[in-house]
Amino acid sequence: MGYKIHIERTKRSRIGNVDFSNLPFGSIFSDHMFIAEYENGDWDNCRVVPFGNISIHPALSALHYGQAIFEGIKAEKNNEGVPIVFRPQKNFERFNLSAERMAMPQVPEEIFMGAIDHLLTIDRDWIPTSPDSSLYIRPFMFAAEEIVGIKPAERFIFCVFTSPVGKYYHHPVRVYVHDKYVRAFPGGTGYAKCAGNYAAAMMPLREIKKLGYDQILWLDGIHHRYLQEIGTMNIFVIIDGIIITPSLHEGTILHGVTRDSIITLAQEEGYVVQERDISIDEVIDAHNQGKLDDMFGTGTAAVLSHIGEFFYKGEVYELPPVELRDVSNKLRQRLIAIKSGKAEDLYGWLYHVPVGVYAAQIP
């Protein structure tokens, strides 16, 4: 344990102001956050402080050139009240993969997991227990060079805050399959969770929202034919009982933790899962032949969210009623049961925060 974490507790908790039975997504923040600084080739100044604004220099390089990455992880409490985090190791690995692509330093596991351990111990009362709610954990890192001039930065800030959240989507998602704008292309940054990927999606997203759609289903950047992903979810299609999801081989798609979990659970249930290229034409053909059983997205925030309909080149394609989608409903329930500690954790996906250890150390 080489990194000492300094702790400054808030003098006034805000928890009494929160209605935990009616949580929005992402606009309520717990009492504390974690910060670490990278300079001269190492991490230093690790600390837990009261949640609040960070003062930054106007020339801060992340603001100008977008060298910034983030993650999203969820925690709940099991029946014994212990904070349980869903597969944080996967997010830790993906965070450092994103960091590598963006010429940012690796964050040591001790700091990444230490931040989660400390925050979930000190703010454990912020972990909601009502159905469909959880504590969303947001680790992020940005370049903190205070100079105008484009070069890979040498100073960085790593920060983690948490947010009690409710459901992301309250209705089947209306999806717009974009035939003009693209999100990623081979050799680009599609597989990284970097800020720029999301920035580039904002304008198309604003346009499709005006038309009444919730999210964009991106097609590949070369042929404009093959399904990639939807907003902040990986995409699954069920055709004639076979579960299909785009393969990750080109590096254009985020390696979703929920995607990986759903594939595992589907195979456990005996379903055939194909990871392969799937074109929008194949999806539409299946729809026209009455073989398109289901389409859904998977992601930490949205868990498993059904697609109600999709729009492509002037046509709207309706999907079957959600209550008839037995396969995805079963997989969703199974995932939710595991994440909340109610079903057996056969794959060792849950990380139990050692609250006893940290609570004794935290002043």
Ligand SMILES: Cc1ncc(COP(=O)(O)O)c(C=O)c1O
């Ligand atoms: C672009 C994108 N695709 C897919 C996902 C789903 O990934 P995960 O299941 O790890 O949350 C996310 C969310 O993290 C995302 O931002």
